[in-house]
Amino acid sequence: MSDNTIPPADDQGAEFERLLQYLKDARRFDFTGYKRTSLMRRVNHQMQAVQVSSYEEYQDYLELHPDEFTSLFNTMLINVTSFFRDTEAWAHLRGEILPALLERKGAGPIRIWSAGCATGEEAYSLAICLAEELGVEQVRRRVKIYATDVDEEALAEARAATFHERLLRNVPRDLVEKYFENSGQRYTFTKDLRRSVIFGRNDLVQDAPISHIDLLLCRNTLMYFNAETQAGIIHRLHFALENSGVLFLGKAEMLLTHGSVFTPVDLKRRFFRKVVTGGRPERTMLPGPGPVLAAVEGSDYHGQVRQEALNSSPVAQIVLDAESRVLLSNQRASALFGLTTREVGRPLQDLEVSYRPVELRSHLKQAVSDKRPVWVRDVEWTRNGSTVWLDIQLVPLLDRGGLLLGTSLLFTDVSRYRQLQTELEYANRQLETAYEELQSTNEELETTNEELQSTVEELETTNEELQSTNEELETMNEELQSMNDELQFSNTELRERTSEVSSLNGFMEMVLTTLEAGIAVVDHDLQVQVWNSGAEELWGLRQDETVGRHLLNLDIGLPVEHLRPLIRQALGETGERASAVLDAVNRRGRSIRVAVTVSALHQPDSRTAGTLVVMTTVE
Incomplete structure (x- = not known):
């Protein structure tokens, strides 16, 4: 292709996700949990190597070339490590x-x-x-x-x-x-x-x-x-x-x-x-119609009825065990607080609901110690741009002997009643100026608290962004290290091959120099490739004066026009060696007779690479 650039990310996001799904289905490699920026960068690098410009085309390329999976995975799975790293x-x-x-x-x-x-x-x-x-x-x-x-x-x-x-x-x-x-x-x-x-x-x-x-x-x-x-x-x-x-x-x-x-x-x-989170075994997660889960051995009709009754309750409810770990929740609580299956079995104090919309841990401690219900009323909670008002009841669950089994947290939405109460308060504020001032002060304090909370959240977000940036930089560093290792390995191999070629060239030069006969190697176009010292001694032309020139254009004492039929015979289908004895004049101007032998040079695949011309003086 003439253009190997990768399209903008907003035009290819869906294609990239389909490619990841294809890798998961075809080869059982699940990359869907990897960070997209570094993952896309590595896939783009491999796409450029095979000259493919889109993820859809690359998926087709993988289907046609199964061997490409190996190269792709080697690129995506950066195996950067070392002994005693850091x-x-x-x-x-x-x-x-x-x-x-x-x-x-x-x-x-x-x-x-x-x-x-x-x-x-x-x-x-x-x-x-x-x-x-x-x-x-x-x-x-x-x-x-x-x-x-x-x-x-x-x-x-x-x-x-x-x-x-x-x-x-x-x-x-x-x-x-x-x-x-x-x-x-x-x-x-x-x-x-x-x-x-x-x-x-x-x-x-x-x-x-x-x-x-x-x-x-x-x-x-x-x-x-x-x-x-x-x-x-x-x-x-x-x-x-x-x-x-x-x-x-x-x-x-x-x-x-x-x-x-x-x-x-x-x-x-x-x-x-x-951190040891408790000695009890992990609870079994039973699938349900929503995020509601229970830790039970099995399921029967009455249990299912109780579960569905809990789900259908208009009041959000979370049930804790005796150690204040989440045992179950109904659909209303899951929708209100974003609870999922992962929260089941976790301590309440580790969840956001323990301190938002209100600090519950102290009230929970009071309900457990007193073994009686505790009410937290008129809790204001703003989320997703809307404000709701909650009455929260913490009810300890006791067996017949008074032993604590757990705690039920009930969150009742009283926003409608709160709205009526606000309207009544507004009417009263028209009559009570002092109450208005007190309410204003309270609102200012609440605003300050919200600003402080917002500042804390912004700082947390900034910290997470810095951590993500650090991880991305470290990822890029390891990618560069991996590429550097590959380049070093290739460079080592290249030096070894260069050394071998130099050694072979030296050996060939030694052999050609040792031979007393004049040796010339020409290609198919009769361009001189090799001209040894014997040929220099015989005709008086140095190697730099002959290599690269047409053999039949050389001004030497040998009638080179008689070499054409010999070379044609050697390069023919039979590849027979051709020879002749020619009258010539050496570099000193003396008349001599020269035996010329022309042989074809064969490559390992039987193709001819040129001819070898051997020129020997005949007494």
Whole structure:
């Protein structure tokens, strides 16, 4: 195509989404949770490589060229990693995190997971650190390092455990000699430690996490996903870790909005500890007509009737268990507060409804301690440009023995009655000037509070934008690093090939110089390609005077017009060698007889590349 530019994003968004869906259906690679900016940039790069200008055309190209999937996935899945990446963080891991983990585990088994391991350098770095702390034999007996990724090619390379010398630049020399076997410019990880590292495919978005993990590395992987997908992955990682487990992230990932599941151990170096959310098992999520879910063993007719009755109630209701975790909610509450299936089982204090439209945690504590209903009336809540007024009732649920079973939160919409009350107050304000002043002061205070809240929200939004920008920059940095590695590899191969060609040229030059006979190589157009020193000695023309010129136009003492039939015979279908003895005059002006032999030069595919002309003096 004459123009390989990619159309504007607003004209191709739907096409790009269809392409992602096609990749998911055809090859089971789900990229729908990845950030669109970096993902589109990488796909556009691959499209330009195959000279395709639209996503729709590229989808057709993939259907016609199945091999292109491999190149596309290699471009989309940026496998940038290295041994001991971010040296300061790894030093903290060896100096603080691992000793504490080993002391806590005693003589017990240790389970470590490297998620998004790419070609395995960080998994092997972990094995080296543990071998330095425990010894190789103890690592083999006690440690299992699970290394996973979605890229099968990267996993195959990781399993081979063989690395080029340049990839070990971050590994101290003594550790290289101790844990790697040298074979030229390639280094192979020692087999004794290799058995402790288990590689396998795992999609963090879809597949179940590995459980009972003591240390989990997921470095510069979350930054490729959008916020919603990140949240799902983080909860999987939380499930995977033991209660005292530690999460090690990349320098572009901070978990600022996930304080309910992970707390920083060292924020600068990106170490986080799991927050234990409770000892009860996860509840079973039962699908329903809306976002209403219940934690029950099964479902019967009466239970369904109770559930539908709850859903049909005009009052928004949320039911908490004895530990103030969300047990269920009806459709009215789900619509009012945006509750989804993910909120079931979470503590109320972690949800927005606990403090908006009003702070409920203190009232909930009062209702539970007093074991009697608590009312919070006339709560004003502005959302989506409209204002509603709520009466909130917190009712403790007790069994016959007075034991607390849970708490029911009822949100009654009293906006209509509030409107009538406002109209009445307006009439009263006409009569009571003092009340108007008091109300005005109250409104000013409420406005100030709203402004402060708005400022806080703006600051939070700015922080999230900065974090997103940081992740995008780190993504671009890794893309550039990946391209740089590819260029270095290509440059190394080019130097090796150039060296081989130079060596061959030198060898050929030595051979041609050694021969006493005059040698000339000509192509199909009879242009001289090679002119050796024997030919220079015989006819007195240097190589720079002959190469590139037509053989039959050379002014030498040989009757070159007699060479044409010999060359034609050698280049004929039979390819027979042709020879003749001609009278000539050498460079010194002496008359000589020259035996000329013309042979065809054949390429590996049997095609002729030209002819070899050998000129020898006959006594």
